[in-house]
Amino acid sequence: xxxxxxxxxxxxxxxxxxxxxxxxxxxxxxxxxxxxxxxxxxxxxxxxxxxxxxxxxxxxxxxxxxxxxxxxxxxxxxxxxxxxxxxxxxxxxxxxxxxxxxxxxxxxxxxxxxxxxxxxxxxxxxxxxxxxxxxxxxxxxxxxxxxxxxxxxxxxxxxxxxxxxxxxxxxxxxxxxxxxxxxxxxxxxxxxxxxxxxxxxxxxxxxxxxxxxxxxxxxxxxxxxxxxxxxxxxxxxxxxxxxxxxxxxxxxxxxxxxxxxxxxxxxxxxxxxxxxxxxxxxxxxxxxxxxxxxxxxxxxxxxxxxxxxxxxxxxxxxxxxxxxxxxxxxxxxxxxxxxxxxxxxxxxxxxxxxxxxxxxxxxxxxxxxxxxxxxxxxxxxxxxxxxxxxxxxxxxxxxxxxxxxxxxxxxxxxxxxxxxxxxxxxx
Amino acid sequence: xxxxxxxxxxxxxxxxxxxxxxxxxxxxxxxxxxxxxxxxxxxxxxxxxxxxxxxxxxxxxxxxxxxxxxxxxxxxxxxxxxxxxxxxxxxxxxxxxxxxxxxxxxxxxxxxxxxxxxxxxxxx
Numbered sequence: 347x348x349x350x351x352x353x354x355x356x357x358x359x360x361x362x363x364x365x366x367x368x369x370x371x372x373x374x375x376x377x378x379x380x381x382x383x384x385x386x387x388x389x390x391x392x393x394x395x396x397x398x399x400x401x402x403x404x405x406x407x408x409x410x411x412x413x414x415x416x417x418x419x420x421x422x423x424x425x426x427x428x429x430x431x432x433x434x435x436x437x438x439x440x441x442x443x444x445x446x447x448x449x450x451x452x453x454x455x456x457x458x459x460x461x462x463x464x465x466x467x468x469x470x471x472x473x474x475x476x477x478x479x480x481x482x483x484x485x486x487x488x489x490x491x492x493x494x495x496x497x498x499x500x501x502x503x504x505x506x507x508x509x510x511x512x513x514x515x516x517x518x519x520x521x522x523x524x525x526x527x528x529x530x531x532x533x534x535x536x537x538x539x540x541x542x543x544x545x546x547x548x549x550x551x552x553x554x555x556x557x558x559x560x561x562x563x564x565x566x567x568x569x570x571x572x573x574x575x576x577x578x579x580x581x582x583x584x585x586x587x588x589x590x591x592x593x594x595x596x597x598x599x600x601x602x603x604x605x606x607x608x609x610x611x612x613x614x615x616x617x618x619x620x621x622x623x624x625x626x627x628x629x630x631x632x633x634x635x636x637x638x639x640x641x642x643x644x645x646x647x648x649x650x651x652x653x654x655x656x657x658x659x660x661x662x663x664x665x666x667x668x669x670x671x672x673x674x675x676x677x678x679x680x681x682x683x684x685x686x687x688x689x690x691x692x693x694x695x696x697x698x699x700x701x702x703x704x705x706x707x708x709x710x711x712x713x714x715x716x717x718x719x720x721x722x723x724x725x726x727x728x729x730x731x732x733x734x735x736x737x738x739x740x741x742x743x744x745x746x747x748x749x750x751x752x753x754x755x756x757x758x759x760x761x762x763x764x765x766x767x768x769x770x771x772x773x
Numbered sequence: 774x775x776x777x778x779x780x781x782x783x784x785x786x787x788x789x790x791x792x793x794x795x796x797x798x799x800x801x802x803x804x805x806x807x808x809x810x811x812x813x814x815x816x817x818x819x820x821x822x823x824x825x826x827x828x829x830x831x832x833x834x835x836x837x838x839x840x841x842x843x844x845x846x847x848x849x850x851x852x853x854x855x856x857x858x859x860x861x862x863x864x865x866x867x868x869x870x871x872x873x874x875x876x877x878x879x880x881x882x883x884x885x886x887x888x889x890x891x892x893x894x895x896x897x
Contacts, residue, residue, distance in 0.1 A: 403840035403888065404826050417826055419840050419889040423870055502828060505837040530827055530856060549787030553780045554823065558849065743786045 360385040360435075361676045362669070363451055363464035365442050365617065368397020369658050370649020370665040371470035372425040377669030378468075379432040383676060387435040387462070389442055389453060395429070396422030397472055398495065399658070401502045404523055406550075410659040421658060445621040449644055465676035466644050468668055469618055469632065473650040475520075476609035478572075483515075485572030488579070494520040494608040501527060509604025513581055514538040515569050519547040519747075521608025526555035528606075536602055537562045539569060539583055541590065544721075546610075548747055569605075570597060578603055613651045621645070628700040629653035635689065635707040637671040638664070646672045653702055653715075656749045660715070667713075690756065690764050695730065697722075697771030699746065706767075709758040713751060718771055721745040729754060730768040736760075744771070774800065779817045781810045790814040822846035826888070829859055829874060834866030834891040841874055845883045855879055866893045 361383040364371045367390030375388045394400060399407075402418025409415050429436060440455040451462040475493040492500070492508055498520065500506040512533050514521045517540040525535050538556060543566050545552050556563050564583065570592060571582040585596040613631040615623075624633045624641040631652040632640040639646050648661075648668035655661040690706040692714070699717040706712055718725075722744050729737035737754050744750060774793050781788040786806060792814050793800040799815050816822070824846050828838040847855060855878050864874060868891040875885040 400889065403828060405824050405842060417840060417842055417888040420870060423890060502840065503836060503838065548785060549780055550782035553782050745785050748785050
């Protein structure tokens with residue numbers, strides 16, 4: 347897998363350069379090769395491929411895609427093997443420092459600084475976990491505080507146990523899965539503390555990770571203070587009211603040596619921002635058209651750096667399409683896929699958190715993905731053009747933790763006549 | 774008669790299904806929205822099973838651990854006894870994903886298999 351030595355990287359010219367070797371990057375690269383791109387490279391800063399998946403040893407991956415449930419590590423290996431078979435150049439331990447509008451990529455690795463020129467670039471940098479400093483939890487600064495994903499890497503990859511008496515803050519899926527993992531490894535998981543009145547993770551994980559092991563879930567609670575000089579000694583928790591304000595007098599100190607944070611994920615887009623790609627504040631990722639092309643022609647984006655997906659199956663599928671579109675761009679040298687002068691803006695209306703793509707630049711069938719703001723039993727999804735409904739779809743049960751996908755045909759008339767389309771969710 | 778409330782995990786709705794059981798048969802269920810829920814509640818009340826995933830120590834590999842899983846769901850009350858068994862084991866690299874690590878673990882009829890390929894550590 348180490349391409350470092352074999353590939354003389356100074357002034358390398360490629361058809362498709364993929365930045366990030368996680369599931370999105372691998373899926374996009376495989377698809378690009380299948381669609382006829384000649385030279386495809388995937389650049390990753392780690393010494394392995396598959397991104398976060400090798401540390402996700404729990405099962406539940408690939409059910410929608412393959413019909414059978416596998417672990418994250420198994421899912422990753424399928425894609426790594428495919429990429430190797432397809433003669434995709436996997437370049438590891440290499441960090442991308444800079445991109446420019448001409449699709450030149452500056453990278454650094456043990457052999458020095460290199461320049462790569464690509465006909466099309468696919469961004470697949472993934473996402474990062476929110477930390478204590480994103481939410482500003484007050485108190486001391488002892489050791490023993492980990493984001494859930496970092497603890498997962500320590501335990502599942504490096505055989506390093508993170509602690510004995512554990513409190514988890516945040517009931518996102520990674521937090522729930524880690525609560526179970528720690529319990530299985532013999533730790534004492536004291537509780538999972540959740541700010542919201544309902545768990546953020548899937549019901550499946552609440553049942554199989556907490557209920558199965560009698561781990562208490564404290565809803566409408568938060569951590570108000572962290573205690574400890576060298577190592578964490580305890581946390582103060584308190585109840586919050588409906589307005590998310592701390593209820594004074596409900597504070598309680600819990601003794602623990604380890605705090606795991608599962609506070610959510612942020613798309614990683616330092617490279618995108620530095621080159622001037624427009625970012626959607628709602629997703630934290632690039633604004634793209636239906637071809638997953640960013641505001642810079644020839645630079646595409648997929649995976650969790652575009653928006654944080656619910657399941658890897660959906661992510662791989664979109665990344666596969668991204669690989670195809672990027673290849674069409676590279677092969678035709680068609681500078682016109684992304685006609686940024688003329689497009690329909692897709693606007694998330696009431697009940698909708700965000701919609702991908704944010705722009706439609708060409709007529710035809712478009713696949714949309716969105717997340718809703720709140721759980722609803724029965725609802726109707728509508729597309730509104732100048733106060734007129736042009737599409738509706740009845741939905742049975744929606745929740746923010748599950749993405750919703752649907753197809754809608756954008757006619758050339760609509761493309762000509764409309765500037766904005768609003769997507770709304772009604773009762 | 775044993776009474777239980779079971780949260781269905783088949784879909785994101787997460788129905789709370791109320792069941793009465795005598796340990797062999799289900800007598801009454803309420804709170805479900807579809808047939809899949811009844812089946813789930815039945816299994817959950819009479820013979821709850823889980824896929825077990827964990828890791829095993831590896832000697833001489835490029836990673837110190839290999840992730841493993843039970844190839845089929847195992848009875849819930851066997852999870853910790855199986856873990857104890859797994860903890861006793863160290864295997865030598867290389868390990869190939871899908872390779873059987875423990876056959877018929879604790880007579881459950883279920884094999885524990887590797888879910889990751891671990892190459893031998895290269896000598897630098």
